Amino acid sequence: MVCSTTCDQRFVVDIVLLVNLVNESLLLSASSVHLVDQTIPKKAQEEGEASSLVKYFSVVWCKASKKKHKKWEGDAVLIARGRSVTLKDMEGKDIGKGAGYKLKDLENLEEGQTLMIGGKEIEVMGPITEEDFTSGRCFHSAVVSFTQAPLDSLHLKPFSNPMKNVGKETTSKDLQTCKPRHDPSAPGSIVMPRPFEHHQRMLSKSSLPLVDVVVDPYVAVHLRPHQKEGILFLYECVMGMRVSGQYGAILADEMGLGKTLQCIVLIWTLLRQGPFGGKPIIKRALIVTPGSLVKNWRKEFQKWLGTERMRVFSVDQDHKVEEFINSPLYPVLIISYEMLLRSLDQIQSLGFDLIICDEGHRLKNSSIKTTLALSSLSCSKRIILSGTPIQNDLQEFFALINFVNPGILGSLTTYRKIYEEPILQSREPSASTIVKILKILANKALIEKIKGT
Structure with missing residues (x-):
């Protein structure tokens, strides 16, 4: 019995020890589990805090390219949340999304910084407040947060009606204060020659003060020496300074020497300036070109002047002459020779002050439809x-000269007798000395006649 009791007591003690060991192990496991549970929420909490930080920015966007000068396509709103961004257009539609950015980069976005979002590139214009975003105000206009200056510190100018001088005749007081649009004494400035006194009297402009016409420095810096000479030549011709009563010219530079640029600069100058009281010389210009060069002319205008300075209208399958007629925004019409013939009645109803014919050697026959159509336009300034x-x-040469300056070489019969026949006869092997002398005289006379053309 004693032995049995002792064994039972030992068995009970062993059970108690075993239970204690199990409890301790359970406590350790619980504590370790508790520690893990504490560690995981801490990391998740940090990431949650980062992802909960939302910033809004006003941006501009364009398609991704390696060009130095970007052509921004529109305004947008950038939403930066954690490591991801969303780009919305001004209608609130998603136009781009991205993820995996560094938190540091998104948190430190500032004005002027750029970011790639898919196939788009954006530039930050400034931050947007959460209030502006939630209220939707940022989608009505590009709202950039700023500190408003007190009204007392602002010097507000009185309202001035920008349209008050439109259609108003220039007064004598205005004429006395006429100044050149650009500084004629600035380094590198290109100043057009002033008209002579007899030229001023002939145009009945004696009462108007003479103002220097200066080529816009924005384009003048790109001109080469031969292009400057060409612009001066064209200006003198269309102003009637070279040949009294004649306003045409032929620019015969070889391909690649910039004839298009010279004409663009001339048109831009004549549309904005004039020597008589500063009044512009022309209001509308017509450019007629082969169909394959219509787009090229439009691109050249955009390249050298941009759409913010002057807009040009080019006629094609999608843009008809009627649109040009109904819009006062376009001072320049670009049209192909073929479309000119189709729209001749409409073109004739418009008053053009300058006509430029590119690849004009196709007008070498004065009896073809194209030459007759262009000759029917009441415009004396022709290039x-x-x-x-x-x-x-x-005779083809005569047709070109007679188109730009009608009658300068007389009639075709007179031209053939005085100039063409002596020149052709002198080319014969049996030509006499007298004939050769006549040829020389005819050449000199012809050169003098066309010197101003």
């Missing part, structure tokens, strides 16, 4: 651009 104005036929 032909051609790299090959003279080939073999002197």
Whole structure:
């Protein structure tokens, strides 16, 4: 019995020890589990705090490219949340999303910084407040947060009606204060020659003060020496300074020497300035070109002047002449020779002050429809651009000269007798000395006649 009791007591003691060991192990496991549970929420909490930080920015966007000068396509709103961003257009639609950015980069976004979002590139214009975003105010206009200056510190100018001088005749007081649009004494400035006194009297402009016409420095810096000479030549011709009563010219520079740029600068100058009281010389210009060059002309205008300075209208399948007629925004019309013939009645109803014919050697026949159509337009200022104005036929040359300056060489019969026949006869092997002398005289006389063209 004693032995049995002792064994039972030992068994009970062992059970108690075993229970204690199990409890301790359970406590350790529980404590370790508790520690893990504490560690995991802490990390999740940090990431949750980062993802809960939302910032809003006003941005501009464009398609991703490696060009130095970006052409921004529109305004947008950037939402930065944690490591991800969302780009919304001004209608609130998602136009781009991205993820995986560094938190540091998104938290430190400032004005002027750029960011790639998918296939788009954005530039930050400034931050937007949460209130502006939630209220939707940022989608009505590009709202950038700023500190408003007190009204007392602002010097507000009185309202001035920008349209008050439109259609108003220039008064004598205005004429006395006329100044050049650009500084004629600035380094590198290109100043057009002033008209002579007799030229001023002939145009009945004696009462108007003379103002220097200066080429816009924005484009003048890009001109080469031969282009400057070409612009001066064209200006003198269309102003009637070279030949009294004649306002046409032929610019026969070879291909690649910038005839298009010279004409663009001339048009821009004549549309904005004039020597008589500063009044512009022309209001509308017509450019007629082969169909394959219509887009090229439009691109050249955009390249050198941009759409903010002057807008041009080019006629094609999607843009008809009627749109140009109904819109006062376009001072320049670009049209192909073929479309000109189709729309001749409409073109004739418009008053153009300058006509430029690119690849004008196609007007070498004065009896074809194109030449007759252009000749029917009531515009005395005409310019032909051609790299090959003279080939073999002197009568073709007469047609070109007679188009830009009608009657300067007399009639075709007179031209043939005085100029063409002596020149052709002198080319014969059996030509006498007298004939050769007549040829020389005819050449000199012809050169003098066309010197101003």
